[in-house]
Amino acid sequence: EDQVTQSPEALRLQEGESSSLNCSYTVSGLRGLFWYRQDPGKGPEFLFTLYSAGEEKEKERLKATLTKKESFLHITAPKPEDSATYLCAVQGVFNKFYFGSGTKLNVKP
Amino acid sequence: EAQVTQNPRYLITVTGKKLTVTCSQNMNHEYMSWYRQDPGLGLRQIYYSMNVEVTDKGDVPEGYKVSRKEKRNFPLILESPSPNQTSLYFCASRGQGNEQFFGPGTRLTVL
Numbered sequence: 227e228d229q230v231t232q233s234p235e236a237l238r239l240q241e242g243e244s245s246s247l248n249c250s251y252t253v254s255g256l257r258g259l260f261w262y263r264q265d266p267g268k269g270p271e272f273l274f275t276l277y278s279a280g281e282e283k284e285k286e287r288l289k290a291t292l293t294k295k296e297s298f299l300h301i302t303a304p305k306p307e308d309s310a311t312y313l314c315a316v317q318g319v320f321n322k323f324y325f326g327s328g329t330k331l332n333v334k335p
Numbered sequence: 336e337a338q339v340t341q342n343p344r345y346l347i348t349v350t351g352k353k354l355t356v357t358c359s360q361n362m363n364h365e366y367m368s369w370y371r372q373d374p375g376l377g378l379r380q381i382y383y384s385m386n387v388e389v390t391d392k393g394d395v396p397e398g399y400k401v402s403r404k405e406k407r408n409f410p411l412i413l414e415s416p417s418p419n420q421t422s423l424y425f426c427a428s429r430g431q432g433n434e435q436f437f438g439p440g441t442r443l444t445v446l
Contacts, residue, residue: 230377260434260435262437267440268439268440269339269425269437269438269439269440270378270435270437271437272434272435272436275432275433313377313378315378317433320391321366321383321385321391322380322383322394323368323380323383323393323435324380324394325370325378325379327375327376327377
């Protein structure tokens with residue numbers, strides 16, 4: 227069964243305390259893995275696309291990496307404005323998309 | 336401004352009363368999709384469309400219909416809504432770059 231699992235469900239960090247979010251997947255015919263950020267009351271906002279194991283993408287304090295079975299979103303020296311829910315999604319065959327249930331990140335000043 | 340719009344943003348209705356949620360994008364994207372988001376379940380794909388007149392089922396299509404008569408529009412139709420369709424709905428479109436652009440969401444309550 228095609229499935230995407232994110233952990234932890236929630237993460238509380240102090241400002242400046244680096245950490246990582248995990249996304250593991252069992253999806254046939256991976257066409258791409260995507261990370262999104264979702265703020266309360268808004269639609270998800272695209273962050274990264276990864277296509278193959280070993281690939282890495284960076285944007286400001288965020289860095290996404292991909293292995294054959296999982297992806298990590300590393301957050302370096304986070305700030306309160308990084309507080310949001312981070313969603314992982316995988317594109318399988320037939321252009322279907324599978325989303326994890328997200329990690330809610332809270333960064334305290 | 337490139338965007339995906341949805342209407343209405345909030346809707347309260349009663350069981351069995353047909354409704355339509357509209358979705359429109361101004362980016363000339365071929366791929367459009369509908370999702371519902373429920374606590375603990377994440378986003379689940381309802382239907383998607385690869386182009387005009389081409390639609391296909393996602394993971395949770397039961398109780399929903401879609402149509403794609405024009406490239407920019409992809410309405411979601413609930414012929415006979417039931418309380419288990421109470422949810423937050425998102426429309427999205429995708430261009431050649433593969434990233435999806437999401438609308439602001441429609442919060443639907445079915446009493």
